Amino acid sequence: MNDKITNTSNRRRRSRKDTCEDDDNGCKESGIEATDKQEGKKVKALEEIITSFVLLEEQEKSDQEEWAKTHQEEKILVEANHKKKTRAMLDYYSKLQGCYDSVDQSDVLRKRKSRAAAAAAVVTAESENSNRKGGGGAAGEPRRRLWVKNRSTAWWDQCNGADFPEDEFRKAFRMGKETFDMICNELSSVVAKENTMLRDAVPVRQRVAVCIWRLATGEPLRLVSKRFGLGISTCHKLVLEVCSAIRTVLMPKYVQWPDEESLRRKVKDEFESISGISSVLGSMYTTHIPIVAPKISVAAYYNKRHTERNQKTSYSITVQGVVDSKGVFTDVCIGWPGSMADDQVLEKSALYQRATGGLLKGVWIVGSCGYPLMDWVLVPYTQQHLTWTQHAFNEKIGEIQRVAKDAFGRLKGRWCCLQKRTEVKLQDLPVVLGACCVLHNICEIRKEEMDPVLGFELIDDEMVPEIGLRSNHKYYSTSSQVIIYNP
Structure with missing residues (x-):
């Protein structure tokens, strides 16, 4: 009886043990399955992150390509507009030069006609004087010159004197006497003129002085005429001639x-x-x-x-x-x-x-x-x-x-x-400005001090x-x- 009870209890213990082992095995299997599911979720999330990064890089690359393309198109458009404006400006300038050339030709023809009329008047006057006998004064009296008006040259005669103060000369002409003499010597072969039967030629020093004083002060030609005792048109002509000579003779030497x-x-x-x-x-x-x-x-x-x-x-x-x-x-x-x-x-x-x-x-x-x-x-x-x-x-x-x-x-x-605005014609202005640049270089090279008041x-x-x-x-x-x- 006791043996039966003992066997029965042993069987019960074995069955409970087997049941616990089965439960433990089931728990272990369920834990492994849960772990596999979590790892699968992580892998999937990582793949999604990598995919999003790839898409972002592709989007950024496409945006950069589109920006570069747009920038290049804008650059090409700006360059095309720039070339178009430049071409239009050149056309304007060439048209302007053509108009000025035609105006110059008409001025040349007008001057030729005026010279021819003046020469005819002189010939007529000379022939009338030769035909007159005893009616025009003594035979040894000098002939009357035409087209000349008496004007005072006292100011220029004083400046041209050897005893004229150096400081006053520098103040008037922006340079010393030595520099002024050097410029006159350089330009004498170009600007010198011969005397004619109408009038005596203006000396080289006076020609250069008219030009430099006009450039230095910017005074109107009316005041230049009074200073040097010359006509207004004569002063204007002298300024352009001397400026042209400065640009032709001195610019290659002093602007290098x-x-x-x-x-x-x-x-x-x-x-x-x-x-x-x-x-x-x-x-x-x-x-x-x-x-x-x-x-x-x-x-x-x-x-x-x-x-x-x-x-x-x-x-x-x-x-x-x-x-x-x-x-x-x-x-x-x-x-x-x-x-x-x-x-x-x-x-x-x-x-x-x-x-x-x-x-x-x-x-x-x-x-x-x-x-x-x-x-x-x-x-x-x-x-x-x-x-x-x-x-x-x-x-x-x-x-x-x-x-x-x-x-x-x-x-x-x-x-x-x-x-300030000048009276010089637009087509002549580059010559005047070029002469100013050359004279500036001469003063700088020769260490001509500039009055601080003129700054x-x-x-x-x-x-x-x-x-x-x-x-x-x-x-x-x-x-x-x-x-x-x-x-």
Whole structure:
């Protein structure tokens, strides 16, 4: 009996044990299945994240390609508009020159007719005097000269005297007597005239003095006529003749680009000592000269910036100049209409042709923000939020740019005719402006001191270009220039 009870309890224990083992195995299997499900969810979530990253990269790449395509199309459109405007400006200029050429031809024909009439009158008068006997005075009395009005030359005779004070002479002509004599000697073979039966020729020194005094003071021809005892038309003619002679004879000698390696090295070293930036060959600036509203192509010469500043309609022509470290002009471009931006004037200059011909490789011409960044033109940073290094670089660029601005300030200070609207015709104005640049160089080279009273403060004439960047490579090389100079 006891054995039966014992066997029964043992069987019950074994059955319970088997049941617990089955339960443990079931729990283990369910835990493994739950773990597999969690890992599957993680893998799926990771795959979704990777897929989203791939889609974002593809979207960003497509956006960049679309932006690059749009930017390229806009760039092409801007360049096309720029070329179109430039072509239109050239057409305007050629049409203007054609009109002025026709006007000049008519003036030449009119002058020829007037000379022929004057010569006929002289011949008639001489024949009548020869036919008269005893009615015109004694035989030894000098013949009466025609077309001459008696005028006082006391002021010029005093200035031309050897005892005239040097300071007074310098104040009147912006240079010393030695420099004035040198200019007269250089121009004597070109401007000298012979005496005629109508009148005695104006001496060379008086011719040069009329021109220089007119340029220096900017006084109207009426006052020039009273100063020198000459007719108004004669003074006007003398100014143009002497200016043309200065531009023809003296400009090739005193306005020279530094082509020799020794001169280039000297200019580079001088600019590097000023700013710490290497390979700088010149400082460039463009100024505007006020003119009377032209009769042809008025819109081309309209100066919007001056009009807005002065609250008065203004017209001008441009003078672009490159100077060395001493403020001496090495290149000038004169006569383009005042509506053109600085970069447009640059593209029309001989300097630009020299650069496209590969003659400016390895050098910098420093300009203001009115010029575009190019392979050979170095300009300051113009964007906002500059780093301190970029601010320092702009300061160094400003020191070089100050050389050109000071040179133009002395140019306009010495030759006051550049400060106000002139009576000179538009087609003759480039000759007059070129003569002023040559005389400026002569005074600078010969160390002619300028009266501080004559100082002229330049008003900013910058015309911002439509395309401020012409070279991506040089944009990044400019950043390298930031660390080249030694502040």
